[in-house]
Amino acid sequence: MKKEDEIIRQSLLATQEYDERLSAFATKNSDYIKIHPTHTKPYDFDVRWPYEKDIDRILYSKAYRRYVDKTQALSFFNNVHITKRSLHVQWVSRIARQIGRCLNLNTDLIEAIALGHDLGHAPYGHVGEKAINECLKERGVGYFAHNANSVRVLLYVERKGEGYNVSLQVLDGILCHNGEMINRIYKPDPFKTIDQFWKEYEACWHTPHASEHISPMTLEGCVVRISDVISYIGKDIDDAINVGLMKRSDLPSDITRVIGDGNNSMINHLVEDLVIHSYNKPYLEFSKETFEALNRLYDFISIHIHHNPVLVKENEKLFRMVKELYDVFYEDLDDPLLKDRGIQKYLSNMNEEYHQTPKELIVSDYLSGMTDTYLLEYYKKVFLPTMRENIT
Structure with missing residues (x-):
């Protein structure tokens, strides 16, 4: 046996052993589904695990490089410490992998979804997204949502229109990541098929608010979805304080008493609460007290930051x-x-x-x-x- 064949064999064995150690509710490497099965190109030597390949496709895409000059929420402040989207996706990835490790999920799948979830975001964040959406509506051709556009970028725009043959699980997690909705319980849709994915993708382009009614097919996708919220909710507050839009003392005490008043304390509490109440379950769940505080905090930043008169x-x-x-x-x-x-x-x-x-x-x-x-x-x-x- 050639050395290359032996290395590949060992890599496959390691993948199988990894799958066996995962939670019963985790997505296995053996579950990997190519979105375009007939487009698969064989490689002579590749020791990467399935979802690692998707991570690399995303990391080396042109859209990923453009994260560095796309702001998160406060687009027009001349401050180098304001969150850029490149930092946001890294923080989402870090938080999601931490949760995934605690729940014994597939962290490669989590990382791929997290790093790719905002590839299709317009310049100036949700303001740009709303503007393009208005333009498409005016011309009667549909709607624009950054989650569906992220899928489009990977499949139809990258590499001069050739796109990347990314897995169904990664694309589905990206499509369903909707960080603008907060739930107490996040349940995956484990029986989703490729046909259902395509219907949901098309619905996002042609049905208003379709993104609000779809769920990820994997528990890993659910982890990224809530990690998106955990990542930005405390950091938006820090950014707003940093530029003088608000003071930390403005935060309601009934919220800070439960989840803290800073980004670090909020992340720690939300991650710990989620892990404790989701362990060995086929879904994610917050405690009632934490969810209520998180929901109130979301409403607070919507009013005092995202809809601040300035x-x-x-x-x-x-x-x-x-x-x-x-x-x-x-x-x-x-x-x-x-x-x-x-x-x-x-x-x-x-x-x-x-x-x-x-x-x-x-x-x-x-x-x-x-x-x-x-x-x-x-x-x-x-x-x-x-x-x-x-x-x-």
């Missing part, structure tokens, strides 16, 4: 800016003078199959892929005059 005023400007650029790109696609620039240059680099994409989605792909800084600079170039000394 943010609302500035976010209205960002909303208009994204919408105006969508209109510009939509017109630019048909302008013969712009063949080698902007969105037409983007399109020329995509494969032939991608060229069959509806015009509205091409613009959505291009715009949602922009970073905050790039979009702002592009907006200035299009809408603001260029100062010159002379014409000649």
